[in-house]
Amino acid sequence: MSGEEGRVSLKGIRKKFGSFEALKGIDLQIGPREFFALLGPSGSGKSTTLRVIAGLEPPDDGTMTVDGVDVTYASPGERNIAMVFQSYALYPHMTLAENIGFPLKMDKVPKAEIPGLVRAAAEKVKIDHLLERRPGQLSGGQQQRCALARAIVRQPRLFLLDEPLSNLDAQLRLETRIELKRLHSGMDVTTIYVTHDQEEAMTIADRMAIFRDGEIIQIGTPDEVFNRPDNMDVAGFIGSPPMNLLPATLSDGGVLVSRRRVADAAGYEASASDVVLGIRPSHLRLASDGLPARLLLSENLGESMLLNVEVDGEIVKVRLPEVRHLKLGEELHLAFDPEHIHLFDPTTRRRIDRARGQHQL
Amino acid sequence: MAANPHIAARRRRNVLLYVASAVILVVWAFPILWAVLVSLKSETEVLAYPPRAIFEPTLRNYVDALVGGFSILKSFTTSFIISTATTVLTILFAVPAAYAFARLRLPGKRTIGFYTLVTQMIPPVGLVIPYFLILNRIGWLDTYQGMVTVFLTFSLPFAIWLMVSYMEDIPKEMEEAAFLDKANRFQALWHIILPQVRGGIAVTVIFVFLNAWNEFLFAVQLGGNKVRPVTVAMYNFVSVEQTLWAKLAAAALIAMLPMIVIGIAAQKQIVKGLTVGAVKGGGRR
Numbered sequence: 135m136s137g138e139e140g141r142v143s144l145k146g147i148r149k150k151f152g153s154f155e156a157l158k159g160i161d162l163q164i165g166p167r168e169f170f171a172l173l174g175p176s177g178s179g180k181s182t183t184l185r186v187i188a189g190l191e192p193p194d195d196g197t198m199t200v201d202g203v204d205v206t207y208a209s210p211g212e213r214n215i216a217m218v219f220q221s222y223a224l225y226p227h228m229t230l231a232e233n234i235g236f237p238l239k240m241d242k243v244p245k246a247e248i249p250g251l252v253r254a255a256a257e258k259v260k261i262d263h264l265l266e267r268r269p270g271q272l273s274g275g276q277q278q279r280c281a282l283a284r285a286i287v288r289q290p291r292l293f294l295l296d297e298p299l300s301n302l303d304a305q306l307r308l309e310t311r312i313e314l315k316r317l318h319s320g321m322d323v324t325t326i327y328v329t330h331d332q333e334e335a336m337t338i339a340d341r342m343a344i345f346r347d348g349e350i351i352q353i354g355t356p357d358e359v360f361n362r363p364d365n366m367d368v369a370g371f372i373g374s375p376p377m378n379l380l381p382a383t384l385s386d387g388g389v390l391v392s393r394r395r396v397a398d399a400a401g402y403e404a405s406a407s408d409v410v411l412g413i414r415p416s417h418l419r420l421a422s423d424g425l426p427a428r429l430l431l432s433e434n435l436g437e438s439m440l441l442n443v444e445v446d447g448e449i450v451k452v453r454l455p456e457v458r459h460l461k462l463g464e465e466l467h468l469a470f471d472p473e474h475i476h477l478f479d480p481t482t483r484r485r486i487d488r489a490r491g492q493h494q495l
Numbered sequence: 496m497a498a499n500p501h502i503a504a505r506r507r508r509n510v511l512l513y514v515a516s517a518v519i520l521v522v523w524a525f526p527i528l529w530a531v532l533v534s535l536k537s538e539t540e541v542l543a544y545p546p547r548a549i550f551e552p553t554l555r556n557y558v559d560a561l562v563g564g565f566s567i568l569k570s571f572t573t574s575f576i577i578s579t580a581t582t583v584l585t586i587l588f589a590v591p592a593a594y595a596f597a598r599l600r601l602p603g604k605r606t607i608g609f610y611t612l613v614t615q616m617i618p619p620v621g622l623v624i625p626y627f628l629i630l631n632r633i634g635w636l637d638t639y640q641g642m643v644t645v646f647l648t649f650s651l652p653f654a655i656w657l658m659v660s661y662m663e664d665i666p667k668e669m670e671e672a673a674f675l676d677k678a679n680r681f682q683a684l685w686h687i688i689l690p691q692v693r694g695g696i697a698v699t700v701i702f703v704f705l706n707a708w709n710e711f712l713f714a715v716q717l718g719g720n721k722v723r724p725v726t727v728a729m730y731n732f733v734s735v736e737q738t739l740w741a742k743l744a745a746a747a748l749i750a751m752l753p754m755i756v757i758g759i760a761a762q763k764q765i766v767k768g769l770t771v772g773a774v775k776g777g778g779r780r
Binding site: 188189190209210211215216217219221223224225226227236237240241284 | 666668669671672673674675676677678679682686687690691
């Protein structure tokens with residue numbers, strides 16, 4: 135496959151199911167060979183978007199192009215797309231070899247060439263010893279590999295994955311994640327990956343689009359969405375646990391939480407004095423002086439610790455880099471570096487940025 | 496050693512179950528067993544009172560019913576032609592129709608589906624005269640095409656609805672995967688759907704064939720001397736002067752034979768077909 139193929143563009147894609155607006159105008163540009171994740175909670179529109187890309191769901195409005203060619207209403211077969219379904223959708227009455235060979239048979243590949251191609255695809259995902267079995271005789275992980283093999287057996291222009299790991303157990307999920315990444319780099323095919331697991335998206339994707347209620351609320355690299363969330367919804371979704379969001383006020387050139395000045399407000403272009411302060415659990419630390427907090431629950435994660443504390447009626451999560459023995463109900467003080475805070479407008483829910491040139495104190 | 500009360504209770508339950516099954520089976524099978532006995536007796540023996548359990552069995556009645564003066568062989572062939580044609584045509588039409596009901600987005604699909612089913616609610620006896628008049632008008636009385644067409648009006652709605660439920664059991668994604676694999680609708684139906692509803696097709700074939708084979712009401716009204724199914728032909732043994740019970744029994748048993756053979760051959764498929772979808776994930780069809 136040559137270098138610049140597999141550029142996908144969606145413009146103003148809308149889709150209604152009855153009165154339910156599943157997609158409210160999706161705009162997306164996905165580059166060649168990119169590993170792109172569609173991330174969001176269930177019902178947010180990510181799967182519908184993937185189905186529109188696959189041609190399984192015609193949009194009500196908007197256009198989709200692949201490499202500049204309009205394919206908005208092209209049939210799935212015309213798009214040269216391979217897809218792995220969440221349920222794998224293996225054909226239960228066929229052997230693995232027949233399953234993997236099915237796209238080749240439909241594509242009228244000469245009969246003599248099929249077994250070799252099937253074997254090669256099966257070898258890539260290490261199921262070549264199971265080719266004579268039927269899907270019902272395989273474990274979940276093996277079925278998943280078979281679905282992958284069926285997708286990679288021909289040279290698709292786009293590779294779509296719909297929650298491919300969600301039916302696997304935790305251990306296998308981690309292994310398969312790495313393998314998917316390896317497969318992708320070996321194939322050089324634009325890959326679009328739907329998941330509700332933000333950790334999965336963060337670790338596997340080059341870029342991602344975060345969905346909420348039929349809209350994309352941010353597009354960016356894992357770095358960007360983690361370190362510079364565009365709005366409170368992204369901030370409250372990315373990270374495990376996600377960012378703490380606390381009510382705060384701007385006054386006298388300072389950011390106040392629980393009437394305590396926690397940062398310099400100079401340069402923030404806020405329109406109102408009420409704001410929301412975001413701070414990652416890992417950026418909080420225990421100190422002798424700082425925000426007063428009371429310990430509600432502590433979770434020992436082995437090499438780190440997750441605390442649930444109460445600050446002025448709000449639950450705040452704190453990740454400590456080491457395990458400490460703390461008593462429930464203990465009074466603590468929380469401190470953080472002002473440079474780690476994010477400010478959001480509580481009405482628009484959007485990020486409040488600092489004016490240029492004033493990024494550091 | 497004290498008996499485990501649970502095992503004892505289970506054993507009691509099993510015994511009850513066997514007794515109940517045996518009673519039901521005897522009631523159910525009695526007419527057939529009686530027919531077997533009668534068919535092996537001579538006509539005089541049949542009328543002996545009280546009936547004798549021990550007698551000299553004879554195959555005379557079978558020979559008469561097959562090649563004798565009242566031979567049912569021709570009717571047997573007629574029944575076979577009608578039932579086979581009805582079954583083949585039913586499957587040919589019902590499979591694509593069921594697929595359309597199960598999968599396609601059609602305007603008025605629910606309405607069409609409903610009225611397909613409504614035809615099953617009309618008492619057949621109310622249709623006999625209209626059908627007679629229609630066939631008479633177009634000259635199809637006592638013809639194969641007339642009989643088969645009328646039988647199709649009953650078998651098709653039934654077969655379509657039976658097949659719809661089997662097709663709906665197949666996850667949509669499986670077909671979508673086939674579309675992405677560059678299969679068109681026909682190929683998806685042929686390669687993906689049909690192999691998976693084999694059990695359902697077998698069940699449908701049996702029901703349709705059975706109904707066509709057993710049909711009497713329409714056969715007696717719409718048939719005649721040329722096209723006379725075996726169910727009608729058997730009535731030759733019943734006349735005003737006498738009823739040839741032994742020959743009637745032999746003929747009836749011969750007429751049952753194809754159904755028994757098909758039933759045994761397809762037993763596995765039927766049981767599989769009827770239980771598919773009972774459990775989520777359903778296992779393999």
